[in-house]
Amino acid sequence: MNRPLLEVEDLATHFTVSHPFGLSRRAVVRAVDGVSFSLAEGETFALVGESGCGKTTTGRSVLRLIEPTRGTVRLDGTDVTQASKPVLRALRRSMQLVFQDPYGSLNPRMTVGRLVAEPLVVHGLASGREAGERARELLSRCGLAPWVADRHPHAFSGGQRQRIVIARALITDPQLLVADEPVSALDVSIQSQIINLMIDVQKQFGLGFLLISHDLGVVRHMADRVAVMYLGRLVEVAPRQEFFSQPLHPYSQALLSAVPREHPQLPKTRIALAGEPPSPTDPPPGCPFHTRCPHAMPVCSRVTPQLRPAASGRTVACHLHHPPEGLE
Amino acid sequence: MGPMNTHVPHTTEPHGAQHYLLATRYNRSALVAHLVLAGIVCAALLAPLVRGPALAQRLSVSLDPPALFSASSQSGALLGTDSLGRDLGARLLLATRVSLAVGGLAVAVACVVGTVLGLLCGYLMGWFDNLVMRVVDALLSLPFVVLAIAIVAAIGPGLVNVAMVLGLTGWITFAKLVRGEVLRIRQQPFVEAARCVGCSHLRILFLHIAPHVLGIVLVGITLTFGQMIIAEATLSFLGLGIPPPTPTLGGILAGAQETFFAAWWLVAFPGVILMAIVLSVNVVGDWLRDYFDPHVPIPVVRRER
Numbered sequence: 287m288n289r290p291l292l293e294v295e296d297l298a299t300h301f302t303v304s305h306p307f308g309l310s311r312r313a314v315v316r317a318v319d320g321v322s323f324s325l326a327e328g329e330t331f332a333l334v335g336e337s338g339c340g341k342t343t344t345g346r347s348v349l350r351l352i353e354p355t356r357g358t359v360r361l362d363g364t365d366v367t368q369a370s371k372p373v374l375r376a377l378r379r380s381m382q383l384v385f386q387d388p389y390g391s392l393n394p395r396m397t398v399g400r401l402v403a404e405p406l407v408v409h410g411l412a413s414g415r416e417a418g419e420r421a422r423e424l425l426s427r428c429g430l431a432p433w434v435a436d437r438h439p440h441a442f443s444g445g446q447r448q449r450i451v452i453a454r455a456l457i458t459d460p461q462l463l464v465a466d467e468p469v470s471a472l473d474v475s476i477q478s479q480i481i482n483l484m485i486d487v488q489k490q491f492g493l494g495f496l497l498i499s500h501d502l503g504v505v506r507h508m509a510d511r512v513a514v515m516y517l518g519r520l521v522e523v524a525p526r527q528e529f530f531s532q533p534l535h536p537y538s539q540a541l542l543s544a545v546p547r548e549h550p551q552l553p554k555t556r557i558a559l560a561g562e563p564p565s566p567t568d569p570p571p572g573c574p575f576h577t578r579c580p581h582a583m584p585v586c587s588r589v590t591p592q593l594r595p596a597a598s599g600r601t602v603a604c605h606l607h608h609p610p611e612g613l614e
Numbered sequence: 615m616g617p618m619n620t621h622v623p624h625t626t627e628p629h630g631a632q633h634y635l636l637a638t639r640y641n642r643s644a645l646v647a648h649l650v651l652a653g654i655v656c657a658a659l660l661a662p663l664v665r666g667p668a669l670a671q672r673l674s675v676s677l678d679p680p681a682l683f684s685a686s687s688q689s690g691a692l693l694g695t696d697s698l699g700r701d702l703g704a705r706l707l708l709a710t711r712v713s714l715a716v717g718g719l720a721v722a723v724a725c726v727v728g729t730v731l732g733l734l735c736g737y738l739m740g741w742f743d744n745l746v747m748r749v750v751d752a753l754l755s756l757p758f759v760v761l762a763i764a765i766v767a768a769i770g771p772g773l774v775n776v777a778m779v780l781g782l783t784g785w786i787t788f789a790k791l792v793r794g795e796v797l798r799i800r801q802q803p804f805v806e807a808a809r810c811v812g813c814s815h816l817r818i819l820f821l822h823i824a825p826h827v828l829g830i831v832l833v834g835i836t837l838t839f840g841q842m843i844i845a846e847a848t849l850s851f852l853g854l855g856i857p858p859p860t861p862t863l864g865g866i867l868a869g870a871q872e873t874f875f876a877a878w879w880l881v882a883f884p885g886v887i888l889m890a891i892v893l894s895v896n897v898v899g900d901w902l903r904d905y906f907d908p909h910v911p912i913p914v915v916r917r918e919r
Contacts, residue, residue, distance in 0.1 A: 378812035404808075
């Protein structure tokens with residue numbers, strides 16, 4: 287394994303929700319609550335989980351688009367969380383975000399050429415004709431004709447726009463790309479094109495990819511390692527092969543069992559979880575998953591399991607795999 | 615990736631002013647409004663040519679009906695005369711010039727002050743926004759006329775002063791409109807995208823957000839322009855506007871109220887000009903808003919029927 291490009295340690299992002307008129311006490315939403323992982327150069331690290339589990343907030347906090355409450359994020363050795371505003375702006379050159387919504391994330395008043403060239407101009411890397419030339423070049427590497435640069439974003443389809451977004455993210459030659467549900471807003475027929483484009487550019491640019499997705503099909507196609515998130519915490523981190531063949535955490539098993547089978551006659555062992563995930567303003571004591579876990583034990587509601595190494599290079603936070611000492 | 619390259623755009627599309635003229639040609643109401651406005655502005659520019667005898671008082675021909683419609687005209691004034699026997703046509707030319715100048719200047723002041731404050735309020739939020747919005751509330755709670763009397767009493771009447779008074783009360787409209795728009799736009803993903811790319815706050819505010827406010831500012835300009843001209847008339851009527859004998863559209867209208875049963879032309883002609891100005895400014899404003907909105911398709915060739 288290469289040296290870590292991105293190191294995230296004990297990252298937490300809490301939001302305070304205050305009620306109008308102060309009728310009830312202020313609630314704290316623990317959207318991300320102590321997440322640690324690392325990502326190597328050229329690696330794709332996927333963050334999966336149901337909506338509301340905090341994966342998007344994790345991505346935004348890593349890029350400091352949302353200020354994290356605690357923890358550290360280091361990109362290639364540089365501390366992102368402690369960086370001053372000017373240093374942070376310079377760092378943005380090396381870490382970029384691909385948005386979920388290709389319709390909202392491109393300024394409709396700017397031409398595609400200006401949008402794609404903008405990061406170069408902002409970071410003083412090129413300007414005028416040169417920036418325009420490089421934008422055209424990158425657009426064609428992303429599978430778009432050079433004349434696209436003269437048009438406004440509304441002239442293009444979702445898939446084409448996502449290519450534009452990717453070109454814009456790549457133009458400053460970043461090291462890390464956070465892709466937040468990069469294809470879930472697109473037609474299924476277009477999704478594979480964009481996924482292949484991302485895999486291509488990852489190879490060309492040697493990018494580290496933090497892929498945020500709820501679509502396990504996409505994850506299986508792209509990821510090297512998979513992390514499962516539940517209620518603001520990581521419950522399992524595993525290499526792709528191991529994760530898809532034999533998930534360890536009961537929540538991972540339930541997630542995987544929800545993926546449709548390739549063939550309708552293959553045996554189904556669907557694990558249906560009861561109820562909704564608990565509110566992140568009021569997480570249950572102990573393991574956050576114990577309220578819905580089919581294997582819950584008495585200890586689960588008292589002791590919070592920590593991520594610990596398990597077989598074949600994976601880590602899991604579950605009392606089934608690491609029984610707490612001195613109990614039972 | 616083949617399918618993206620199949621559509622080849624026209625390479626000889628007209629640009630800039632030529633594109634604007636071509637596009638305006640095929641929108642009939644916009645075309646008419648442009649012509650009317652151009653005519654009024656030209657007339658206002660030519661107004662200084664009217665001088666001397668045309669503006670003199672001739673009490674022998676006071677309230678003379680327009681020669682254009684009446685054979686019994688004694689003065690030969692095409693649009694009639696007022697109660698002091700002055701040629702209404704000549705005065706209207708001058709009045710149009712003065713009113714356009716006051717309206718234009720007032721709108722410019724209001725627009726610049728209001729837009730900048732609105733942009734800052736919507737983007738910065740927090741204490742600055744609170745401060746400006748409380749000032750706005752305070753200004754809104756004062757009746758406009760009382761405020762204007764107070765300011766004019768302090769700085770004295772005159773064209774520039776009146777325009778300043780109107781501008782410094784009119785910025786509220788722009789500040790509120792722009793602030794609301796900025797609050798909406800700043801939530802859009804492309805603003806976060808700009809932040810993520812590493813844009814400075816100034817760049818985000820003026821390059822990414824401000825262009826989206828253009829449409830609503832244009833609408834604000836067209837709405838307030840008419841109001842300003844009418845407000846100037848109100849001030850003139852109260853003796854706080856531009857002092858006579860300098861004619862203004864509002865001043866002529868106000869002066870006509872004692873005699874308008876006998877002399878309809880004193881109300882009709884300035885009224886028609888006022889209406890033409892306000893209406894054509896509104897139509898041109900709507901057209902500009904559409905023209906600058908990339909979502910509205912603007913044909914530059916005649917539509918097939």
